[in-house]
Amino acid sequence: MHANVNRDEILQAIRSEMVDWRVWAGRILVMAFAALAGLTVVAFTWMTELAFGAFEQVQHRYTWWPLIWTPLCTAAIVWVTRRYVIGTAGSGIPQVMAALDSRVAPTQRGLYVSLKLSLSKMALATWGLLAGLSLGREGPSVQIAAGVMHHARRWLPDKSQVSEHGLLMAGGAAGIAAAFNTPLGGVMFAIEELSRKPEQRSSGLLMAAIVLSGLMAVSVYGNSTYFGVIRVDNLSWGLLLPGLLVSVFCGLTGGLFARLLLVSIKGQSMDRFSQWRQRRPVAFAAACGLAVSVIGLVSQGQTFGSGYAHSRAMLEGHDDPHSLYVLLKFMATWLTAWAGVPGGIFAPALSIGGALGNDVAHLTHYANAPTLMALGMAGFLAAVTQAPLTAFIIVMEMVDGHALVLSLMATTMVASGVSRLLSVPLYGAQAQIQLQRLPKADQA
Known part of the structure; x- marks a missing residue:
């Protein structure tokens, strides 16, 4: 009798997983946005490389040029940032961490992550490298990817078992994974920096989303390491x-x-x-x-x-x-x-x-x-x-x-x-x- 009850419970669980279209629709949507987040970071990487390459070409030809160009661009970037998109200032990682804070209501998360902020971050950080400023693209990639993933909440069906907290965490980690071409590093970043409350039923799905975003970079740039190969001798x-x-x-x-x-x-x-x-x-x-x-x-x-x-x-x-x-x-x-x-x-x-x-x-x-x-x-x-x-x-x-x-x-x-x-x-x-x-x- 006990064995029959357990069997019925197992069959019921399998049936609910396979039949409920909302669960599968949510999973497919999360993975689709994860791929989109990874490709967005790849596009951002391409933009920044192109921008800094252009700066180097001009700087090599006219050594004095940064003395005029860099201050003007820096002032213009800060003016645009403070007037229109104050949420893009700085790294981007603190914004995602703030959005995950329990004191932030769902309606206020747009202060820190959104598609508008993601696109603005891409443009302004690229402009910063065009100006020759000393900045990286990895922190911005966290906010950019989080904004893309967070947008998926608009399309998730009810009972999809994926929270906004989970989407933000996965998006932020996906940014690291895609920017550095290090999926495992993205997973650890989610655990160590972003995750304060562990996701339960959706944790496997979110980890898969992080890895998929990282694989988008691999598919475009190849399975090569960020700094090439660092070979070490036998240690002593x-x-x-x-x-x-x-x-x-x-x-x-x-x-x-x-x-x-x-x-x-x-x-x-x-x-x-x-x-x-x-x-x-x-x-x-x-x-x-x-x-x-x-x-x-x-x-x-x-x-x-x-x-x-x-x-x-x-x-x-x-x-x-x-x-x-x-x-x-x-x-x-x-x-x-x-x-x-x-x-x-x-x-x-x-x-x-x-x-x-x-x-x-x-x-x-x-x-x-x-x-x-x-x-x-x-x-x-x-x-x-x-x-x-x-x-x-x-x-x-x-x-x-x-x-x-x-x-x-x-x-x-x-x-x-x-x-x-x-x-x-x-x-x-x-x-x-x-x-x-x-x-x-x-x-x-």
């Missing part, structure tokens, strides 16, 4: 001291960067620059753009843009970085973010970390510099974001082989721990700043 105890130095240096510089960024953006200090930024944000942005252009000329063009091409060339041994590259790229990225331009810091963080690892290799005379560059990328990214597992997995998926897995894990944990001594988690604090845009009665 000789890596212990250089690796520890990389971890500590990344933790200190990354924590300092996060703290400086938070203090600057909050604008709570009474220094002259913060007051200027509050009173005349467009003029302040122009000054930041001018400073970025001067830094770019001092570095012989190495600090312009996201730093992706420079990092890849450095890993392949085709580029000799400026002796002050870490400091100059640090300053250019901070000034770009402080100006209020829509853009991320993932790619510049990887570039700074890779250069820091290269500096430690020269300092300690370590033979295989790419190994320390990979550790530096993971360490600095972990220190800035204080998301060590995400940083570890993203860089791990760039490495050919498993020889560095334990070293990457140790580096990200140490760097993140050191960073916590200097700064609170960057994106969580920025998300709280975003929540201040809610009507006052809703922040209680």
Whole structure:
């Protein structure tokens, strides 16, 4: 009798899964929007590469051109952002985290994610790279993909078992997966940064949506890693001291960067620059753009843009970085973010970390510099974001082989721990700043 009851329950469950068209319609719709989100990020990637390529061509021909072009563009971008689409300012990751906050009503999520914001983010971040500013496309990709996925809620049938929270989480993670061509990194980003309440019945569907979005990048660009192949030699105890130095240096510089960024953006200090930024944000942005252009000329063009091409060339041994590259790229990225331009810091963080690892290799005379560059990328990214597992997995998926897995894990944990001594988690604090845009009665 008991066996018959169990059998009837199983058959009933199967029948409800197979017969209810709303469940399957919801699943198909989620996967379709996941593919669309991935393709949108691919299009955004193509736009940014084309834009920065155009900037480099003009800059190589007319070295002085950024001194005029970059400040004008920075001022114009900030003016458009503040006047029409304030929700696009900054990285994009804090906006998605804010949209996931329980204090945000469904009707207010449009302040942080929407199709309008996604399209505006694509245009303004692309414009920023056309101006030569030091920003990345990965943070914006999170907001862009989340906006696309969130739009699916309009078409989901009742009882589809997919929540708005789940769509936002999957969209944000899909942005990382497609931007870096690292589906596993996108899944970990969803777990470590975006997920506060685990989805239950729809979790498998949402994980599949994240992976599908990442596969859209693979289908267009091929199954190649973000920085090419980083080959490492057989590891030995000789890596212990250089690796520890990389971890500590990344933790200190990354924590300092996060703290400086938070203090600057909050604008709570009474220094002259913060007051200027509050009173005349467009003029302040122009000054930041001018400073970025001067830094770019001092570095012989190495600090312009996201730093992706420079990092890849450095890993392949085709580029000799400026002796002050870490400091100059640090300053250019901070000034770009402080100006209020829509853009991320993932790619510049990887570039700074890779250069820091290269500096430690020269300092300690370590033979295989790419190994320390990979550790530096993971360490600095972990220190800035204080998301060590995400940083570890993203860089791990760039490495050919498993020889560095334990070293990457140790580096990200140490760097993140050191960073916590200097700064609170960057994106969580920025998300709280975003929540201040809610009507006052809703922040209680």
